[in-house]
Amino acid sequence: MTSTPGAWGVIRGYAGALLDLIYPPACAACGREVTGGEVICPACLCSFTPSPRPACASCGAPVEREVRECDECPNPRYFERAVSLYDYHDDRMRRAIHELKFAFRDPVAQPLAGLLVDGYGEFFQDETFDAIVPVPLHKKRLRQREFNQAALLAVALSRALNATLREDWTARIRNTRPQFGLPAHRRPENIRGAFTASEAVRGASILVVDDIYTTGETVNELSRVLKEAGAARVCVLTLSRSSLLYKQNRAR
Helix, strand or coil: CCCCCCHHHHHHHHHHHHHHHHCCCECCCCCCECCCCCCCCHHHHCCCCECCCCECCCCCCECCCCCCCCCCCCCCCCCCEEEEEEECCCHHHHHHHHHHHCCCCHHHHHHHHHHHHHHHHHHCCCCCCCEEEECCCEHHHHHHHCCCHHHHHHHHHHHHHCCCECHHHEEECCCCCCHHHCCHHHHHHHHCCCEEECHHHCCCEEEEEEEEECCCHHHHHHHHHHHHCCCCEEEEEEEEECCHHHHHHHHC
16 A cells, blocks of 8 residues: 655646756756656666675675674664665765655656666575565654655565565654664664554565665664564665765775
């Protein structure tokens, strides 16, 4: 079950069409003019910076050599494996995600979801999941934005894979502060108790989908709730990773 655009969404769509007549559409990633209905130009789609490799086999953090667990893994960790496809510190990837989330350009989700499909084929081709579950938004945040960016990505991914999408298996019951505005040590407390899960998850193997992985506390808390509700296995696929430790090391 997915939400449908409200009146504000329809008005926003008409306004966007009018602006396209006045100002040529621009690539959501690099800002150059695009044609033919594109929202991200082919050059950007082919050249986003991948998340650094090698990566931790559990949380996907960039590491010097392959390890089973690393210092950036949530402790305790409730998901089996997390994979992030692209480096959020690539200015074009960051801009595309911001255009989706904060400039309300929901069509941007479609080409980004195509990248998720490719990543799924690379990293999860031998896995079988009973359902794809997006990280849910609180109903207040959903009313403000009128869409959940994780759900848009998950919908497109599930259609491409002919996989089951279950937005109704989880809910966000606390309207928490945005994680990106908090220091790392405050994030576990902020997200604790934010989610609930249906008993329908019992025995299921689940792939959680989100746009950004930073410290992993959000997807880890959702994984905890899913596991406590009876999920057998939880893996995570995110479009990008904003590794605080990697960013610090790269700046040296």
